[in-house]
Amino acid sequence: MTAIDFSQKIVEMIDVVKKFGDFVANDRINLTVHKGEVHSLLGENGAGKTTLVNCLYGLYRPTQGRIRIKGQEVEISDPNAAIQLGIGMVHQHFMLVDTFTVTQNIILGRETTKMMGVLDIARAEKKVAEISERYGLAINPRDKIQDISVGSQQRVEILKALYRGAEILILDEPTAVLTPQEIQELVMIIRNLTQEGKSIIIITHKLHEIKQVADYCTIIRRGKFIDTVEVDKVTEQELASMMVGREVSFAVEKKAQQKGEQILAIQDLVVKDNRGIAAVNGLNLTLHKGEILGIAGVDGNGQSELVEALTGLRKVAGGSITLRGKEITGSKPKEVINRWNIRTIPEDRQKRGLVMEFDVAENLILETYHDTPFSVRGMLNRDKIYAYADHCTQVYDIRPTNPYLTAKSLSGGNQQKVIIAREVSNDPEVLIASQPTRGLDVGAIEYVHTALVNQRDRGKAVLLISFELDEVMNVSDRIAVIFEGKIVGIVDAIGVDENEIGLMMAGGTP
Amino acid sequence: MEAIIKDMGFIIGTTLMYSTPLMFTSLGGVITERSGVVNIGLEGMMFFGAFVGATVAYYSQSPWLGFVCAGLGGALLGLIHAIACVSFAAEQIVSGIAINFLGSGFALFLSRLFFDGATQTLTIPKKIPLPFSFLFGEGKLFQSAGFMDLVFNRFATVYLAFFLVAVVWFVLYKTKIGMRVQAVGEHPEAADTLGINVYRIRYGAVMTSGFFAGLGGAAMSIAVVSRFSNTLISGHGFIALAAMIFGKWKPQGAMLACLLFGGAKGVEIYLGAKGFPVPSSLLAMLPYILTIIVLVGVVGKTTPPAAIGRIFDKSGK
Numbered sequence: 001m002t003a004i005d006f007s008q009k010i011v012e013m014i015d016v017v018k019k020f021g022d023f024v025a026n027d028r029i030n031l032t033v034h035k036g037e038v039h040s041l042l043g044e045n046g047a048g049k050t051t052l053v054n055c056l057y058g059l060y061r062p063t064q065g066r067i068r069i070k071g072q073e074v075e076i077s078d079p080n081a082a083i084q085l086g087i088g089m090v091h092q093h094f095m096l097v098d099t100f101t102v103t104q105n106i107i108l109g110r111e112t113t114k115m116m117g118v119l120d121i122a123r124a125e126k127k128v129a130e131i132s133e134r135y136g137l138a139i140n141p142r143d144k145i146q147d148i149s150v151g152s153q154q155r156v157e158i159l160k161a162l163y164r165g166a167e168i169l170i171l172d173e174p175t176a177v178l179t180p181q182e183i184q185e186l187v188m189i190i191r192n193l194t195q196e197g198k199s200i201i202i203i204t205h206k207l208h209e210i211k212q213v214a215d216y217c218t219i220i221r222r223g224k225f226i227d228t229v230e231v232d233k234v235t236e237q238e239l240a241s242m243m244v245g246r247e248v249s250f251a252v253e254k255k256a257q258q259k260g261e262q263i264l265a266i267q268d269l270v271v272k273d274n275r276g277i278a279a280v281n282g283l284n285l286t287l288h289k290g291e292i293l294g295i296a297g298v299d300g301n302g303q304s305e306l307v308e309a310l311t312g313l314r315k316v317a318g319g320s321i322t323l324r325g326k327e328i329t330g331s332k333p334k335e336v337i338n339r340w341n342i343r344t345i346p347e348d349r350q351k352r353g354l355v356m357e358f359d360v361a362e363n364l365i366l367e368t369y370h371d372t373p374f375s376v377r378g379m380l381n382r383d384k385i386y387a388y389a390d391h392c393t394q395v396y397d398i399r400p401t402n403p404y405l406t407a408k409s410l411s412g413g414n415q416q417k418v419i420i421a422r423e424v425s426n427d428p429e430v431l432i433a434s435q436p437t438r439g440l441d442v443g444a445i446e447y448v449h450t451a452l453v454n455q456r457d458r459g460k461a462v463l464l465i466s467f468e469l470d471e472v473m474n475v476s477d478r479i480a481v482i483f484e485g486k487i488v489g490i491v492d493a494i495g496v497d498e499n500e501i502g503l504m505m506a507g508g509t510p
Numbered sequence: 511m512e513a514i515i516k517d518m519g520f521i522i523g524t525t526l527m528y529s530t531p532l533m534f535t536s537l538g539g540v541i542t543e544r545s546g547v548v549n550i551g552l553e554g555m556m557f558f559g560a561f562v563g564a565t566v567a568y569y570s571q572s573p574w575l576g577f578v579c580a581g582l583g584g585a586l587l588g589l590i591h592a593i594a595c596v597s598f599a600a601e602q603i604v605s606g607i608a609i610n611f612l613g614s615g616f617a618l619f620l621s622r623l624f625f626d627g628a629t630q631t632l633t634i635p636k637k638i639p640l641p642f643s644f645l646f647g648e649g650k651l652f653q654s655a656g657f658m659d660l661v662f663n664r665f666a667t668v669y670l671a672f673f674l675v676a677v678v679w680f681v682l683y684k685t686k687i688g689m690r691v692q693a694v695g696e697h698p699e700a701a702d703t704l705g706i707n708v709y710r711i712r713y714g715a716v717m718t719s720g721f722f723a724g725l726g727g728a729a730m731s732i733a734v735v736s737r738f739s740n741t742l743i744s745g746h747g748f749i750a751l752a753a754m755i756f757g758k759w760k761p762q763g764a765m766l767a768c769l770l771f772g773g774a775k776g777v778e779i780y781l782g783a784k785g786f787p788v789p790s791s792l793l794a795m796l797p798y799i800l801t802i803i804v805l806v807g808v809v810g811k812t813t814p815p816a817a818i819g820r821i822f823d824k825s826g827k
């Protein structure tokens with residue numbers, strides 16, 4: 001039931017090259033999209049997908065190559081020109097003004113006015129309501145962006161493009177922030193749009209979403225065009241291999257679990273967020289040796305506050321945390337790390353995981369710099385530090401293998417390897433991994449998952465917090481679902497039903 | 511009883527008079543900061559405006575010409591600030607500090623040049639008029655030097671300031687350009703992707719803020735008093751800045767905050783005139799102490815525009 005009209009080529013990008021200095025981000029990429037087609041762009045992080053669509057949306061100018069829109073060769077100098085040509089883009093990080101209403105965001109730059117530039121909000125609201133009804137994008141035009149869900153915000157972004165008469169919609173990693181239910185809604189929206197004759201370009205590295213929604217898929221690897229395939233004729237495995245350039249294993253290889261004694265217990269924990277509202281509100285959880293406990297949930301249900309409370313970064317307002325029966329509630333971060341040996345892979349590796357201006361070696365000893373041999377009578381022993389870093393770059397496969405490089409010059413995957421090296425090499429009793437694969441590509445994800453499983457197999461406890469349901473289901477032994485600061489259900493990962501968890505994540509009862 | 515009413519009238523009248531210059535400047539602050547550009551150079555712009563206003567009014571004998579030129583003088587400094595912060599991505603605080611030195615230094619330099627080496631201008635021949643005098647003179651509708659006279663027989667700039675509060679509110683919240691200014695101050699990247707020229711909006715906002723601060727300076731030098739001197743502005747620009755923050759970056763809020771600070775000045779003058787047994791220099795500290803108390807009291811509860819002080823650089827993408 002595809003709606004493709006093969007007689008009409010809407011977008012043609014021919015031999016597009018984009019260079020940044022000496023770096024070739026796009027090397028002769030070809031892309032053809034027909035009317036009514038959903039075309040996915042697949043590639044690892046840094047492969048050049050976003051660069052390519054930025055060329056199409058006028059944010060970059062291609063160094064070489066041609067772009068045709070509806071058969072006409074065009075120069076797209078800026079987003080305005082792209083909008084004129086009927087191209088709309090939904091950015092990965094939403095481009096919405098939080099303090100504005102839905103309507104204000106949609107009309108910004110194309111305001112409906114009465115005379116003298118006075119806004120005509122009533123007319124705009126009517127128009128927004130019309131479009132949202134026509135394409136099945138449920139939204140209240142008067143809501144403020146800061147009050148609505150991420151899924152709704154995404155609909156506002158799509159409406160923004162439709163309001164400007166977009167024929168071609170570019171969606172950059174649209175599902176990264178959505179719940180499974182919201183993803184299903186998005187799929188429906190995409191189907192509606194193609195029925196109405198719109199063409200969609202969707203950037204993603206989630207293979208089953210491509211299988212579900214896309215007609216064609218163009219694979220880019222390290223800036224090079226690999227192939228365009230008909231999605232129905234390939235398997236996910238084949239797509240992954242084309243993307244990475246080698247065989248990839250999806251299934252996380254795990255030995256049978258050797259579950260040990262209880263090590264960490266959280267009882268009736270209450271933690272307040274920055275606004276003083278209880279973000280974690282009576283949470284109970286136990287963690288055992290030799291297990292990976294996954295916490296599934298939509299962003300903003302208290303995950304960050306839970307991790308901050310466990311690591312001593314945030315005050316506990318009520319309840320207790322015990323480690324091997326010993327109360328550790330209210331410990332300072334340093335105690336948590338050095339005394340209780342609880343280590344953390346933080347959710348934001350650039351803000352909390354690494355000092356971006358420090359080099360790899362310095363980042364590796366952030367928690368142990370004061371111990372021998374790194375520090376002798378208050379002076380750092382640089383020989384030992386760099387020797388240790390050399391060792392770590394080998395063992396943990398940090399590339400490039402140069403301990404003098406600053407953290408910010410590494411790729412996301414290698415930054416994460418530095419953090420894992422630092423946290424795991426101290427043999428922690430409990431490893432807290434918060435969003436450990438966020439923004440990483442398939443290869444790096446595989447590495448992180450293996451590291452977590454290794455900890456478990458060595459009889460240590462791992463607490464995994466992730467917004468990616470797939471990840472939680474693949475890696476964990478048990479899955480706890482967090483909703484509004486409480487654990488609303490705990491299930492065994494073996495034989496678990498995705499829909500059941502998805503429902504709990506959204507606050508429903510299974 | 512009558513004396514108390516008259517005293518009240520005196521305090522309210524002085525409050526209005528002293529709030530007005532703050533209000534112009536504070537409105538300027540609202541405009542620039544809502545577009546995302548911090549402008550602590552308001553003090554220097556006000557200072558320069560006070561000088562330009564008095565000088566032009568002195569030579570041209572037209573207070574209104576002086577008033578408008580004061581605004582243009584402030585806008586000129588605004589242009590410098592915009593070039594530094596918007597085009598060249600300079601640190602906004604540093605540029606603002608430089609503007610403060612530049613504004614006062616330039617004004618004093620010109621003052622010495624025009625007025626025989628004096629750091630003050632000569633008394634202007636005509637001040638800003640009192641538009642409602644016809645109602646308050648002897649034998650007119652209201653009693654001269656009565657309550658109504660003290661409160662409502664004020665310089666035209668007083669009425670203009672309140673009118674501009676309404677205008678800025680309307681433009682900011684009800685018009686296309688106002689919505690764009692807010693968008694640029696909250697999320698410049700979003701505005702940019704919708705084809706709005708962030709640089710142009712910020713240039714406009716910063717220059718308008720300079721214009722308003724210049725008007726505020728002139729409202730001091732050619733309405734409240736009748737000459738410019740080097741101690742005339744002494745921190746009013748900073749108080750206006752504080753009022754803007756205290757007023758939560760809203761024109762109506764800034765207006766109320768300015769009235770509060772003006773009120774402190776009104777009380778100070780009243781107590782001074784009554785021979786209240788406190789040294790006048792201590793009384794003169796009242797508005798400044800109030801500024802600190804108020805800011806300490808409300809800091810943390812206000813939300814500034816999200817992109818404030820953040821450099822927007824299109825070429826960096």
